[in-house]
Each structure stands twice: as structure tokens, then as C-alpha cells.
Amino acid sequence: MNARTEPEEAQTEPDAAVRPPLLREFLLVAGLFLVYKLGRRLATGHTGDAFRNARRVWDLERAVHLPAETGVQSALLHGGIPVHLANTYYATVHFPATLLFLVWLYVRRPAHYTWARRVLAVVTAAALVLPFTFPLAPPRMLTGTGLVDTARIYGPSVYGPPADDHLSNQFAAMPSLHFGWALMVAVGLIAATRSRWRALWLLHPLVTLLVIVGTANHYWLDAIAATAMLGLSLAVVQPPRRTAGPVDRGSRRLAPDTSVLVGAGR
Numbered sequence: 001m002n003a004r005t006e007p008e009e010a011q012t013e014p015d016a017a018v019r020p021p022l023l024r025e026f027l028l029v030a031g032l033f034l035v036y037k038l039g040r041r042l043a044t045g046h047t048g049d050a051f052r053n054a055r056r057v058w059d060l061e062r063a064v065h066l067p068a069e070t071g072v073q074s075a076l077l078h079g080g081i082p083v084h085l086a087n088t089y090y091a092t093v094h095f096p097a098t099l100l101f102l103v104w105l106y107v108r109r110p111a112h113y114t115w116a117r118r119v120l121a122v123v124t125a126a127a128l129v130l131p132f133t134f135p136l137a138p139p140r141m142l143t144g145t146g147l148v149d150t151a152r153i154y155g156p157s158v159y160g161p162p163a164d165d166h167l168s169n170q171f172a173a174m175p176s177l178h179f180g181w182a183l184m185v186a187v188g189l190i191a192a193t194r195s196r197w198r199a200l201w202l203l204h205p206l207v208t209l210l211v212i213v214g215t216a217n218h219y220w221l222d223a224i225a226a227t228a229m230l231g232l233s234l235a236v237v238q239p240p241r242r243t244a245g246p247v248d249r250g251s252r253r254l255a256p257d258t259s260v261l262v263g264a265g266r
Contacts, residue, residue, distance in 0.1 A: 018110065019106065019110040019113075020110070020113075020114060022106075025106060025113075025117070028117065028121075029099075029102055029117065032117070032120060032121055032124060033095065033099075035124060035125070035128070046135035046171060047135075047137075047171060049135050050135040050136055050137040050171035051137045051141070051142070053134055053135060053136045053137070054136055054137040054138075054139070054141070054142045054173075055142065057136065057174070057219050057221055058139070058142060058145060058219070060221070061219060061220055061221060066220050066221075067220075069139055069145070069147060069213050069214075069216065069219065069220065070145065070146045070147055072210055072213045072214040073147055073148070073150065073213075073214045073215070073216060075214065076150065076214045076215070077148075077150075080154065083150050083154045083214075083215075084154055084155065086150065086210075086211045086214050086215050087150055087151045087154060087155060087156055087157070087215055088156060089207065089208075089211045090151070090158070090178070090211050090212065090215050090217060091151070091156050091157070091158045093208075094178050094181065094182070094208075097182070097185060097204065098120070098181045098182075098184075098185060101116070101185045101188060101189065102116065102117060102120075105188065105192060108192075109192040111240035112188060112191060112192040112240055114240075115188075115237060115238075115239055115240050116184065116188040118237045119184060119188075119230070119233045119234060119237045120181065120184055122233040122236060122237060123177075123180055123181075123184065123226075123229050123230050123233040124177065126229050126232070126233065127175050127177050127180065127226070127229060130172070130174055130175060130225070131169060131171070131172035131174075134174060135171045135172065136171060136172065136173040136174045136222075137170075137171050137173065138170065138173040138216065138217050138218060138219075139173075139216045139217075139218070139219055140152075140215070140216035140217060141170075147216040148216065149216060150214070150215045150216060151215060151217075173217070173218055173219065173222050174218075174219070174221065174222045174225050175222055175223075175225035175226035175228075175229055176212055176217075176218040176222035176223050176225070176226045177226060178208055178211075178212050178217075178218070179205060179208055179209055179212060179218070179222070179223040179226045179227070180226030180227070180229060180230050182204050182205040182208040182209075183205040183226070183227060183230055184230055185201070185204055185205070186201040186202045186203075186204050186205050187230075187234070189201040190202075191239065209223055
């Protein structure tokens with residue numbers, strides 16, 4: 001019997017890439033968060049336009065028969081605990097969840113990390129344009145809607161009075177980067193993992209959507225605009241590809257352990 005085994009040419013997982021330098025990535029990610037936090041502050045001084053646009057957005061949503069944001073908020077206001085949890089989620093989950101997502105990808109899926117960081121940078125840069133061209137007051141500031149500012153009434157709140165708030169531009173509701181980033185976290189984790197349950201990561205943007213609408217911080221159209229911007233960013237930024245070679249697991253490169261029998265015969 002003449003037989004020999006040869007390693008099967010395997011398809012490498014995209015995470016077999018070399019990790020980019022840690023210090024450089026720290027500065028890039030810190031810059032991304034800084035741009036997000038301070039970039040919108042440049043687009044201030046358009047209060048009148050922001051309220052006029054808010055009324056247009058509200059009327060457009062009703063004209064196309066989107067469900068009223070009041071329905072989501074009413075569900076939260078049935079008890080003190082749901083609305084407090086929603087306010088806490090809005091105030092505390094957004095930045096840490098995105099940061100943990102990037103850290104995990106950097107450690108376990110370097111190629112996916114580079115891809116995700118680029119997508120987030122593109123969508124964030126694009127989102128900073130709208131406050132200059134389309135300032136928008138959030139629904140919690142719009143009278144005649146039946147909505148209330150749940151964070152101010154029930155706490156915790158991340159915003160002060162708009163005139164005294166020097167850390168954020170409260171008239172930059174569109175697009176909702178709360179939702180856009182949450183959706184990218186889910187998309188990135190679904191792309192980077194192989195679990196049969198990975199679709200459950202979509203719960204994060206779903207909960208985020210209900211929170212931003214129920215707390216009257218965003219309109220439905222803010223989330224739709226963020227989704228469109230994310231879709232364009234995903235189309236522009238090339239995703240990681242599989243290439244032939246050894247498979248990486250974490251920080252180690254392993255040769256494929258699957259062999260095929262070649263030339264077996266009698």
C-alpha cells in the first residue's frame with residue numbers, strides 16, 4: 001500500500017493578520033472618541049433652525065406613518081424602574097460597549113479590528129457634517145408632541161440646560177451615533193465570530209434604538225440616517241478577506257490540523 005498525507009490547503013481566518021502597533025491604535029481610537037465628543041460642538045449657534053427642522057422631521061414621520069415615539073416612551077413610563085434603566089443605558093453603555101468591542105477585536109481579531117475602526121471613523125466623520133447643514137433639536141425639546149425629558153425628570157441625565165452645556169451640542173440629534181455605533185458593534189461581532197448564536201448581537205442596537213427613542217433623545221429618522229451612513233461606510237471600507245495559509249488562534253499561528261489522504265491505493 002502506497003499512501004502519503006499532505007496538509008490540506010486551508011483558508012485562513014481574517015484574524016491571522018499582524019496586530020497594528022498598540023500605541024498608534026490607542027491614539028487613533030482616542031482621537032476617534034475625541035472627534036465624536038467635541039466635533040459637534042463646532043456646529044453651534046443654530047437654535048432657530050434646529051427647532052424648525054425638528055418640527056419638519058416630526059411632521060415627516062407622521063406623513064410617512066412611522067409609529068409615534070410616544071408609544072415607546074409610554075411603555076417606559078409604566079413604572080419607575082424601566083425608565084431609570086433606559087436613562088442609565090443611554091448614559092453609560094454607549095462609549096464603554098464600543099471601546100470593549102474594539103479592544104476585543106484588537107486582541108482576538110486584528111484584521112477585523114482594523115476594518116471596524118476604519119468603518120467607525122468614516123461613519124463618525126460623515127455624521128459630523130449634518131449638524132452644520134441640518135441642526136436638529138431632539139424630540140424631548142419639541143413642544144406639542146406629548147414627550148417628556150425622561151433623563152431630567154427621572155435621572156440620570158448626561159445633559160444640562162442647552163445654554164449652559166459646553167461639552168456637547170444638543171442640537172445635533174441627526175444622525176444618532178448612539179445607534180450607528182451600536183449597529184456597527186453588532187455587525188462587527190457577527191462578522192468576526194462563528195457562533196450559531198451570533199445574530200443575538202443585534203439585540204444591542206435594538207435595545208439602543210428603543211432607549212434613544214423612548215427617552216426622547218432621538219427620532220426614528222435619526223436612527224434611519226445613521227443606518228444609511230453606516231451602510232455607505234461598509235460599502236466603502238473593504239472587509240477582511242480569507243487567504244491561504246496557517247490559521248491564527250488569538251496571538252498564535254497554527255498550521256491546519258486537517259490532512260487528506262493522497263495517492264492511496266493497492
